[in-house]
Structure formats: structure tokens, C-alpha cells
Amino acid sequence: MSTLHDLHSEHPSRRGEHPGRARNPLIKVADIAWLEFEKPDLTLTEAFARAFGFQVALRTPHELHLRGTDPGGPCVILRRAPRSRFVGTAFRAHDETDVLRLAAKAGAPTRALPESIGGLSVDLVDPSGIPVHVVAGVDRLPALPQQASQVFNIGSERTRVNATQRPPRVPARIQRLGHVVLQSTTYRATLDWYLEHLGMIVSDFLYLPGQRDRGPTMSFIRCDRGTTPTDHHTLALALGPGNRYVHSAYQVTDLDALAAGGEYLAERGYRRSWGIGRHIQGSQLFDYWRDPDGFLVEHFADGDLFDNTVEPGWAPFAASGLSQWGPPVSKDFLGVDPKSARAEAISILSALRQRNEFDVRRLIGLLKVPTS
Template identity: 30%
Template sequence: MAKPIEIAQVTYAAPDLKLMEKFMTDFGLSCVSNKDNVLYMRGSGEQHHIHVTHYAEKQRFIGASIEVSSQEDLIELAKLEGSSVMQPSRELGGGYEVVMTMPDGFEIKAIWGREKHTKATERSAFEFNNADHKPRLNECIRVKRQPCQAIKLGHFVLHVSNHDASVKWLEERFDLLHSDYFVPPGEDGPIIGTFLRFNHGAEKVDHHAILILQSDWVGVHHCSFEVIDLDAVMTAHDYLVDKGYQLECGVGRHMLGSQIFDYWKDPFGFRVEHYTDGDMLDHHAQPVKFNGTATETTQWGMAPGLEFFQ
């Protein structure tokens, strides 16, 4: 079983790479390369790229890549039924990959050895002066409405035709833990959604790296990028409003995971999220079942409409 380190990237296809580049730049990513019919975008963190778009006449979600801890992990994954051999990566940044396919056809790559960038985050998070603790002294916050830096790809969410089979497929390949569950509103079961986090033992990890949701419709629900703090979320929100992009839901705070969120649609209809202040868990955290309604998934702020979950 491979030890996952980080969600490295999500991969899409779209008919206009320049249009995608413009949106993702306004969303806070930077272009690594846009040639040979492939667009590579990076965040301000170390990953060589975190969002990839291949040119195609019709837009679609292709899959995601997960960085693993060692070349030995790739060798073990390559032995599993349906896996490719371990091979040099076909993408910029080099390294090695094993290509796998989930039951619904999503391409999942395990990667190792890819080049890293030097971190390029422009500022540290602002200290927050709350009623009990006021660490910011003789410093003022002065922010502009502008693109915030997307630091890393935090998670992605998939609608699948068979929840249990998809979760089992992922667990057979990667060392994962369950963080929380969705069950139908007002009921105790069955489980129709599972938040999965990486198992790093006593080390803190994000509440989830992957969310699997049972659905009549198969596809990606959204991908999500972490930003430095609340001011980054809010100033980017206003900037994207001014640019005329399509807001779907935000700003608000999730119930499960606690993230402050802001959801937008890219020019091809794919959801993308900015988030900050999510829960951090270790291996001691135990999952709970959430059986509330769609609006109850938001603690405060703009609640999602019913179509958000369809």
C-alpha cells in the first residue's frame, strides 16, 4: 500500500487553453507552460504544477495525480491489476508514474521524483486579533482586491456510480483514513459520502484529500486550492466578482472540515474552490456521520443551492 504525500494535480481537457489560462491566472495560479496543446499551471508552493489542461474539442475531467513517498511505492502499485508499469513521467517536471483507472474511468496517477519549485508565496498569514488574544501590534492590514495566490491543491471531489467500490479501490492502493461520512438527511445510513485523508500517523494532515460521493451522475464535483488566510479569500472574491466570473457559492464556512470556502465556475463549467482555515487531523481522529440537509452543510455565509450537490 502506497504512502501518499500530497495531491499533486488535477487534469482536465478543454477546447480553449488560452481562456483556461486567463481564468486560472485570475484565480491565483501561474502558468508554467502553454504549448504543444497542454497547459500547466502551478501554485506558490513546491509542486511543479497542480492544474493541467489538455486541448480537446470537448471539455472533460480526466483525473488526478497523487505524489507518493518512494519509488518502491510505485513498484508495488504497478503490480496491482489494471496498473501500468512504472514509467518515466510524460509530463513536464520529470519523475516517474504509475497510471491506474478507477471503476468509473477516472485516471489516477501515482507520481514520484518530479522536480520541485522554490516556494513563492508573497506574504505570511495576517495575525488575527480576537477578543482573547491580540498578537498583531503596531501593524495595520492593508489589502487590495487582486488575485490571491493558490498555494497548493488541497483536495478533489468525485461523484461516482458505486461509492463503496470506489472507496475500496482507493484504500487498496493508498494508505488512507476516514474523516467523516455523509448519510441521507434524517437517516443513519447507508453511507453515501466518505471524506478520505492521508494517514501520516501522529502528524497533522488536512481533513480530507479526496471526497467520494454516491451519485446518479458521474464526474468531478470540484477541485480546491488552499490560500493563505481569510483576507486572501475575501479580496480574491471581490476581484473575481469585478472580473465578471460566475460565482456559485461563497463565502461561507463548511460544517465538515470547517473550511472557509468560496466556489466559482471556470469558463468550461468546472467548479473550483478557494479555501482556508480547514481542520487538521492526526490518526486519532474518528469519523462522524452527518445526516443534515444541503443547507446545513454550511455553518455561516452563502449556503449552496440544491444543484450544488447534483
């Protein structure tokens, strides 16, 4: 086991627990590429997106592509449709050879992506029923000017002299898509699918209070890029009563950009879900917001970077364990807000009637999380 293990977790894995990686994955993806949504009102969507800090890469009457300042493809692809829904996730392969290899081994066809994006895709579906595209050769958008970071005086390090600190209250300029969080009724099968098909590896496992013996119910999963450090998690997966999108996260420059950008959003009537704070798993500075259709999105900065030598950490899944500092976790973020109670109750009853991993004992453990 790696000597780096204890850098991020006080609780190492035990003999016989999930190793957090596949022995012989089909391929190893390089990164997350983009997320796809359908929305009825792209004008309303674009207004929020610009206030949140996205740049528009493509706008037609029926499609909207949002990007960050980093070079590469879009972060989010939105298409006009009668109702709002999350459509799926795209991951970037190292090259088209990996796309062809995955297609052959998974028994799935490949297709050329639209001219507006370019490249090749193999289209899969994970065990939760969520579409997963693995892409390569996508047209590379040029880099855009980034938001300038602040110059800090830290302790005895005095780097700012005869100058003031005046971060502008403007949208926090998005740099890139960092991760997506999904919920699954078939958590273990879905976790293993991502590890085996996409070669991803687990950074941290969470288990429900008093249920470590039954295995984890949430995992923070990163790309395996060998000795090249990558984000602590590109995908997070949690057991729950639905197969659905939970939130997505977009990197900004620093705390000032995140905080001033939040003030800009609040002044325009947008709703903060939870923040500002710093997470434990991943260490990111965070600030969560609801878009006009109710989807949860996150600004983040200063996240952990791991190479492939770091083994999984283990911790109980508890509301108090979601941040190192910041306001108490909100009911809206946890999904226990009274406004969503009826829909969540229907989701729970439906899940309990089906054959999956979400059983009564798991439900009891999950109900303990908000007060733990």
C-alpha cells in the same frame, strides 16, 4: 476507539458500520499531486486561472501547467482538446519504491512521465472509470513568494498598533491543491478501492436522510501519514447518478485573501457559485467559483488537520449541514439549478437503468438533501 473521536463529530460510528480504513492497504500515498483536464481554449483558461490565483509553470500551444506558491509539482495540468472534460487525478507516493510495489500488486505497468514533469507513474482506473495516476520522483518546482497574511487584533490580544488593515484587492495567491471531490454510481466499491490501493482513511461519513441503515453515501477521505497531521480530506467521494468531477479546492493564506480575491474575480465578470462561509466537515473557510467551462473550483483557508488516530464521524447529508455560517447553499452548488436540470435528469434516468448502487430509494433520499 480514539479519545480524539469526539473532537469533530457528535455522532460516532456504530457496531458493524464501515471502519473507514483498510486492514492491509497496498501502499499509503503521501498527498494529492495534480488534476488533469482537457480544454479547447487554453488562452481563456489561463486568463481565469491567473485571476483565480494560479501561477503558470509551463505554457505551450497545446499544454498549460498551473502551480501554487508551495514547492513541488503542478496543481493542474491542462491539454488542448476539442471539448472540455476532466481527465483524472494524480496522487503522490512517498517514493518510487511505492510506485513499483503498487504496480506489481495491481498488475499495472509503470511509465516515465514527460520531461516537463519528470518522475515515474503507475496508471490505474478506479471502479467508477476515473483514471488515477500514482507518481513519484516528480521534478520539484521551487517555492514562490506567498501572499502575506494579515495581522489581527483578536479580543484582548492587541498585536496591530498604529497600523491599518488594508488587504489589497488582488488575486488570492494559490498555495497548493487541497482536495478533489468526485461522484460515483459505485460509491462503496470505489471508496473501498481508494482505501485498499492508496491506503487512505475516512475522516467523516455522510448518509442520506433516514437511510443510515443502508450505509454512507459520501465520505471525506485523508491520507494516512501516521502521526503527521494531514488535511481533513484530500479526496471526497459521493454517491450520485454520474461518474464525474464535482469540484476541486485550492488553499489560500487567510480570510482576507479569500474575500479580496473573490472581489477581484467578481469585478472581472466571473461567477460565484456559493460563498463565503465555513464548512462543518473539514471546517474550511470556502468560496466557490465557476470557471469559463463550467467547472467548479474552490478557494479555501484554515482547514482541519488530523493524524491517523482520529476515527470517522457520521452525520446526515443535509443542505443545512454543509456550512456553519454563510449564505444558504446555492442551487448551482447542489446541481439543482434549472439550467442543469435537463442534463441531470438524463444522468439520473441513465443511472437507474444500469446495475449500480444508485437505485430509486437512493434517489428519493438524494432529492431530500436540498430541502433538509
